[in-house]
Amino acid sequence: MTLDRIIDRHAAFQPAQPALADERLSLTYGELAGRIDRMAGGLSGLGVTAGKRVAHLGYNAADIVVLLFACARLGAILVPLNWRLATPELVYALQDCGADLLIHDAAFGDTAAAICTEAGLQHRLVLDGAAGTAMALETMLAGAPALPASGNTEDGLEQPLLIVYTSGTTGRPKGAVLTQAALLANAQMSRHAFDLRSTDHVLTCLPMFHVGGLNIQTTPALLSGARVTLQSRFHPGRFIEAVERLRPDLSVLVPATIRALLDDPAYMGADLTALRAVGVGSSVVPPQLIAALEARGIPVLQIYGATETCPLAVYETMAMRGACPGTTGRPGLLCDIRIVDNTGVDVAPGIAGEIWVKGPQVLSQYWNAPDATAAALVDGWFRTGDIAMRDADWNVVVHDRKKNVIISGGENIYPAELERVLEEDNRIREAAVVARRDPRWDEIPVAVVVLAEGAVLQREDVLALFDGVVARYKLPRDVVFVSSLPRNAMGKVQHHILRELVAADRQSAA
Structure with a gap:
């Protein structure tokens, strides 16, 4: 069963349940399922079929999620682009993945026109308005016939759904290919980590061009029938206001956003008690940042992973939180972890080595990069390049990047x-x-x-x-x-x- 059909099932059970909202749209599960139908129909009318790549450039928005599930229905592949990249980097990503269509915010109209021209891409849509000769997404949706899910989806979960370009610090970025099955397995581990329930409300403020913003809580929440509110960009004041007004149960932060939050004048007097937990990760998280959140009564769950692991690989659960101070967590529910030396031999507890991850959430390949794929995957084990050690109970302490x-x-x-x-x-x-x-x-x-x-x-x-x-x-x-x-x-x-x-x-x- 493809991921879009899971949304259909939630819509059948709870059509009026709030599903997804941003500053522009607010969708129930019934409305979300219908918008996915029209998005799939509109994309199909533009020639998007199985295996085609659809790129997105813009801030967080509900239609990115709609686009993801529409691609799942069509067997197409979504390529979220980092809007902070320079024009040559964006052109490289478009050319490398061979995108057939770019959907972008009106705010990025000039950039989108420039990169499409340079990359030789002729088809683009504007997500939230009009920009030059590009068609508005709403215009496409208004005229699009609904394309409901077909019953022939037995192999759908093995289809690639995402190409996410790594933020590599040297050389060209690589496009990690994640299948529908990878996102589903990642969602199961997110449910395990956060005790995620259909009654939960997730506030997403991290950018969804990264797997952290898209997959730590956002897609898992929707695949669980929960509610998601998206903020277009992180701002500490807006985050505090949303927590106080909307009373979300869960969110995810990274060290830079935690620091900004702690520095905001409204932080100390804010009512943040609605948050049952906040996930933190993306890099080694300084203990004092965790302590600062915990001091305000916000439970913190550490997460370790990578773009190539969708990203969950090691995490704390609500039940084990704080039981092993200084550790990042334990291997995820559906994946295996090895810590190895430079020859690929497992090291003993207490000895530092490189983290290898194997599981259904791991990338299938790097797009158009067989040599890089062969170097990163050894008998299905993804070589993370990160250094960690563990104790006898497999509590993992992540140290640093191997290259650092x-x-x-x-x-x-x-x-x-x-x-x-x-x-x-x-x-x-x-x-x-x-x-x-x-x-x-x-x-x-x-x-x-x-x-x-x-x-x-x-x-x-x-x-x-x-x-x-x-x-x-x-x-x-x-x-x-x-x-x-x-x-x-x-x-x-x-x-x-x-x-x-x-x-x-x-x-x-x-």
């Missing part, structure tokens, strides 16, 4: 361990540790520090924080002060930019 590991004098140094020391000091707002080339040690760790407002720290003060806390070979040898850390759309620190920064700053360590 610093090898100094032959010893491995995990930046996340040093970053935790820095972030425990309230005079430091945020920090990262990266490698700098060194003629004697090959690499040395360098701390990049953002001071809290009004704080005054010198290089020696920062280095002193590590005295007696970590082994001498791990000690940072230098400190670089910056006003902010460079981050991508999901709040992940862009370590490649920091490595360039510390390479340019040649202040020698003592």
Whole structure:
């Protein structure tokens, strides 16, 4: 059964149940099912058939979700584009996936026209208005015949449904291909992690061009018959207002949005008690950010995963929350985890190694990249490139990206361990540790520090924080002060930019 038919079934059971809303649309399950019918019919009339790629460029909107389920019905593939990318990067994604159609917000009309021209793409629709010669989506829907689901969907779950381009920090991004079965398995694990119920209300504020915004709670909620409200973009004040007014049960945040929330003047006086849980992830989450939310009575569940895992792979559940402080969670309900050394051999508890993930939610391939697929998938195991260790009960502690590991004098140094020391000091707002080339040690760790407002720290003060806390070979040898850390759309620190920064700053360590 394809995913769109699950929405049909929910509509049959509860047609008047609120399903999906944004600033423009508010749909019950009956209305959502009908809009999927018309979206599928309209896309079919434009020549979108099984295997065709439909790209989207714009902010969060209900019609992105409608488009996803319409693609599921047609066997087509949705390609959500990161609107923060530069024009050449967007053109590359369109050309790489061979998109047949672009649907975009009117706000991105000029960008859409430019990238379609450069990519040689002739067909585009405007999601929320009109832009030049592009057809308005509402015009298409108004004239589209309904295309209900057919009964011949036995193999539908194995069809590719999403191509999500990774936010790779080096080289060209890769398009991770996720099937309908992957999204369904991911939804089952989301239900397990968050105790997700049909009576729940999810507030989505993270961008849905990433699997975090789209798949941690949004699609699982709809596949569970729950209610979803979308915010077009995250803004701390609007998030607080929505929690107080709409009383949602669940949401997902990343470190960058948590920091913005904590800094908002309305945060401390806000009534956030409606939230049964907030999922946090996308990178190693500083403990003090979790503690700040918990102090306001907001239960926090950590999540670990990747674009290629849809993204759930390791997580905490409501039942186990806080039972193992410092850990990220346990392997997900439907997937297996290995932690291996450089030769692919499993390491013992307490030893750091690379995380490998295997399960129905893992990507089937990288689009148009057989070599990259072969390098990433080993007998069905996805090699994440992330470093972690576990205890005997499989509580997992995620350290860092494998490529971020610093090898100094032959010893491995995990930046996340040093970053935790820095972030425990309230005079430091945020920090990262990266490698700098060194003629004697090959690499040395360098701390990049953002001071809290009004704080005054010198290089020696920062280095002193590590005295007696970590082994001498791990000690940072230098400190670089910056006003902010460079981050991508999901709040992940862009370590490649920091490595360039510390390479340019040649202040020698003592």
